Amino acid sequence: xxxxxxxxxxxxxxxxxxxxxxxxxxxxxxxxxxxxxxxxxxxxxxxxxxxxxxxxxxxxxxxxxxxxxxxxxxxxxxxxxxxxxxxxxxxxxxxxxxxxxxxxxxxxxxxxxxxxxxxxxxxxxxxxxxxxxxxxxxxxxxxxxxxxxxxxxxxxxxxxxxxxxxxxxxxxxxxxxxxxxxxxxxxxxxxxxxxxxxxxxxxxxxxxxxxxxxxxxxxxxxxxxxxxxxxxxxxxxxxxxxxxxxxxxxxxxxxxxxxxxxxxxxxxxxxxxxxx
Numbered sequence: 240x241x242x243x244x245x246x247x248x249x250x251x252x253x254x255x256x257x258x259x260x261x262x263x264x265x266x267x268x269x270x271x272x273x274x275x276x277x278x279x280x281x282x283x284x285x286x287x288x289x290x291x292x293x294x295x296x297x298x299x300x301x302x303x304x305x306x307x308x309x310x311x312x313x314x315x316x317x318x319x320x321x322x323x324x325x326x327x328x329x330x331x332x333x334x335x336x337x338x339x340x341x342x343x344x345x346x347x348x349x350x351x352x353x354x355x356x357x358x359x360x361x362x363x364x365x366x367x368x369x370x371x372x373x374x375x376x377x378x379x380x381x382x383x384x385x386x387x388x389x390x391x392x393x394x395x396x397x398x399x400x401x402x403x404x405x406x407x408x409x410x411x412x413x414x415x416x417x418x419x420x421x422x423x424x425x426x427x428x429x430x431x432x433x434x435x436x437x438x439x440x441x442x443x444x445x446x447x448x449x450x451x452x453x454x455x456x457x458x459x460x461x462x463x464x465x466x467x468x469x470x471x472x473x474x475x476x477x478x479x480x481x482x483x484x485x486x487x488x489x490x491x492x493x494x495x496x497x498x499x500x501x502x503x504x505x506x507x508x509x510x511x512x513x514x515x
Contacts, residue, residue: 309471311367311381316455317477318363319448324481325356326441326448340506347499350406352488357399359484364392388443395436401429410498414505 332349335342370378383389405426412419454467455474 309469311377312451312469313471313473313477314363314367315447316451316471316474317480318360318367319444319451320455320477320481321356321360321363321484322444322448323452324484325353325360326445328353328356329437343503343506344499347410347495347502348492350403351492351495352485354403354407354491355487356484357403359480361396385443388440391436391439394432395440398429398433398436401425402433405429407495410495410502413498413501415501 328349332346332353335346335349339346367378371381371383384392405422408422409419409426412422449466451467454469455471455477457470458466460466
């Protein structure tokens, strides 16, 4: 069978590409999309054995020595799609932080919209976690993330929950509550921890997420940038899940929008008001 690039793919009885024995490790080092040999036609030195598995995990998630596991790749595609949605929303929130007093309404709206995608991503990654540690053959064959990312994952989850929960509590109790300063401190402290862990997470997974999402929505190559050419069943269902996360986010905004006014008033006038 020929792939989108005109190269022959060897496919087994389950419709899975077979991978020949690894002779040279390949990576999409420069672009995150283009497969470039590390040695031979590419860089003069092969990857150090200590980092080679990390490169394989990040840039070649759909391939392993036993062939790609399409159920695992479907989970990766869903997680990547939701992850990119979260990344875009976090980017907007990051813009508001230095001038949160002037952009608090936008800050709060995107914060509300983040809640459903974050929950969806926890479910998606939690499913893969459960399948791997319950011994599902395909998930075991795909392997776990790099050790450092595995260690950081529980801390990332906890800091994310603390950050979002404290933000919601602040919006619910308002700036006049006696416990406001306590929850504000929790929100700020959890943000510091969360930001450091999220930065590491984004650096590790963003190239893979873009590569897989490009394949999911079937983007053509952009110059020398090539997205995944693997076609998976269930694409529409996964994209609908992302759409549902966005719709649920809008619903959360509509439910919480009224709690924004006291905070905006405080930032604009420096005076507290109570809204009944």
